[in-house]
Amino acid sequence: MRTLLLVYCLLLGTAEAREVLIVGNNYGAPKIYAQNDQPSGLLVDILSYADASLPQHQLTLHLYPWARAYWMAREHQAGIVGLSWTAERQQIFDYSIPLFYDEVLVVVRRDRAFDFAGLDDLAGRRVGLGAGGSFGEDFEQARRRGAFEVIEDNGPVPRLKKLLAGRIDAALINPGLASLQWAIGQDLVLRKRAGELLALPQPLKRDANYLGFHKSMAMGEFLEAFNAVIQQGYDSGEIPRLLERSSRPVAQESAAPAGESVPL
Incomplete structure (x- = not known):
């Protein structure tokens, strides 16, 4: 499959501005994804907001499959957005x-549904997630001790197809129902068989997403300024209002009663 390279200069900035290269995931709708050959999504909107308040820096975003983006960040070629926290990663990256925060759904085949209240309920099962992905330290500890088998892929569409084919027992999809519905809408087979899929009422977790830089890049001064902008944006309500506007059409379509399984 041809690698898709997307470049998005959030603002041109001034000649004196320092370029800050950031990479991210190209298939994480509605959080971050490619749309009409341009990066789109909630994290992109947050970065754009920060860029407008950091005239001394020019943020440039490239989107790749997550495994490649994460490799680039590990090789200190760029910062990475959408990064989850783990103890191992804390040794490698400086975090914003x-x-x-996004919900990580546990999606199953309706005819093979099981009760899910936490990680222990994945014991002995085959779990699908994106290549290079992680959902926190508890997940990684369970993975290392072999509590469940992780089967990686290149996006939610092939993950859901594996689920329908019985090759995995659960597909982890984020962020939330909007992402699940977006993935189903991308593929004819998934659209035809959507009724066979079930999002369990209890999510795996509510996962914090960060911007991170390899410690060798010495981006502490930038992160201090960036953090101040993000904190001010949340304190003032500007970022929540921005996210509400960005997600409203999808959120209205995906509304469901709390605590119920959601048929698709």
Whole structure:
């Protein structure tokens, strides 16, 4: 499959501005994804907001499959947005404050549904997630001790197809129902068989997303300024209002009663 390279200069900035290269995931709608050959999504909107308040820096965003983006960040070629926290990653990256929280859904085949209240309920099961992905330290500890088998892929569409084919027992999809519905809408087979899928009422977790830089890049001064902008944006309500406007059409379509399984 041809690698898709997307470049999005959030603001041109001034000649004196320092470029800050950031990479991210190209298939994480509605959080961050490619749309009409341009980066789109909630994290992109947050970065754009920060860029407008940091005239001394020019933020430039490139989107790749997550595994490649994460490799680039590990090789200190760029910062990475959408990064979850783990103890291992804390040794590698300097983190921003949280930018966004997303729900990680546990999606199953309706005819093979099981009760889910936490990680222990994945024991012995095959779990699908994106290549290079992680959902926090508890998840990583369970993964390392072999509590469940992780099967990686290149996006939610092939993940859901594996689920329908019985090759995995659960697909982890984020952020929330909007992402699940977006993935189903991308593929004819998934649209035809959507009624066979079930999002369990209890999510795996509410996952914090960060901007991170390899410690060798010495981005502490930038992160201090960036964090101040993000904190001010949340304190003032500007970022929540921005996210509400960005997600409203999808959120209205995906509304469901709290605590119920959601048929699609």
